[in-house]
Amino acid sequence: MATKPKTQKKLSKIDIITFYMDDVLLHEHVPKSVYKFAKDHKFEEKDFYKYFGNFDALREGIWETFFQNAHSLMSNNEEVVNYGSREKMLTFFYTFFEILTANRSYVLYVLNEHDDQMKNMKQLKGLRKHIKSFAKELIEDDNDEKAYSFLKRNENIYSEGAWIQFLFLLKFWKDDSSPDFEKTDIAIEKSVNTIFDVFDNTPLEKVFDFGKFLYKETMK
Numbered sequence: 209m210a211t212k213p214k215t216q217k218k219l220s221k222i223d224i225i226t227f228y229m230d231d232v233l234l235h236e237h238v239p240k241s242v243y244k245f246a247k248d249h250k251f252e253e254k255d256f257y258k259y260f261g262n263f264d265a266l267r268e269g270i271w272e273t274f275f276q277n278a279h280s281l282m283s284n285n286e287e288v289v290n291y292g293s294r295e296k297m298l299t300f301f302y303t304f305f306e307i308l309t310a311n312r313s314y315v316l317y318v319l320n321e322h323d324d325q326m327k328n329m330k331q332l333k334g335l336r337k338h339i340k341s342f343a344k345e346l347i348e349d350d351n352d353e354k355a356y357s358f359l360k361r362n363e364n365i366y367s368e369g370a371w372i373q374f375l376f377l378l379k380f381w382k383d384d385s386s387p388d389f390e391k392t393d394i395a396i397e398k399s400v401n402t403i404f405d406v407f408d409n410t411p412l413e414k415v416f417d418f419g420k421f422l423y424k425e426t427m428k
Contacts, residue, residue, distance in 0.1 A: 219251050221259045225270055228263075229314045236317070238263060264331070267318065271335040274311070278304040279342065293346035294404045297370070300342065301396045305381055309389060316382065336371055343370035366403075373399055 227249045231239050239245035242263070246253040260266040281303050282288045288299050308315050319328050344367040377399065381392045 219255045221269070222273070223251075224256060224259055224266065225273060228266055229270065229311070232317060233313055267331040268334040270314075271332055272338060274304065274307050275335055275338045275342075278307055279338075293349060294400065296346055297343070297404075298397065298400050301374075301377060301400065302393065305377070305389070305392060305396065308378075308381065319378075319382065339374055340367040340371050343367040369403060373403060 227245070228239070231245065231248070239248075242256050243253050246256055260269060278300060282296070282299055288296065291299065318331065322328050344363045347363045347366045377392065377395060380395045381389060384392045386392075
């Protein structure tokens, strides 16, 4: 009796990302060509281009996937859906940096790959759009609830501030040697609360507290 031939598993976007990240860490350099990369992992070169135009697009896509995973985890949590914007931003950063920690070896490698930091940061271009859009949505929701226009926050300024805040936290996390990166968690809490306090025009005790924290950590 003839047996039914096995159908080959369809190559997914996540498969390619996983292959690429493993390649970079195992060989300590990026693949030389899409052709060789495909051959090494036994798939057709054309299947790579269904998802990415080149390796630069793939590298950007990895960071965007980190974002999408964090955002999806938040969106699927019924408790988070009912949070205010401050708590949602805190939850996002906590979740995002947990994902980075799970992929720390790869993230540290690609962020330190070139002496020119601008080259290293180029891969964050897509992520920047996602974080700014996410922050803008949070502020839009807050503004809709405010009765007076003078109480509303500037969405563009806040979204840019959220991106700068992320870059600070990314640098902090890279340098963090505390157990379970607990100092990064503290930095996330203090920075998010500070940003929201500034925009709410509340007393600046937390700004001062945050400044002392940064100074203490920098001087160590």
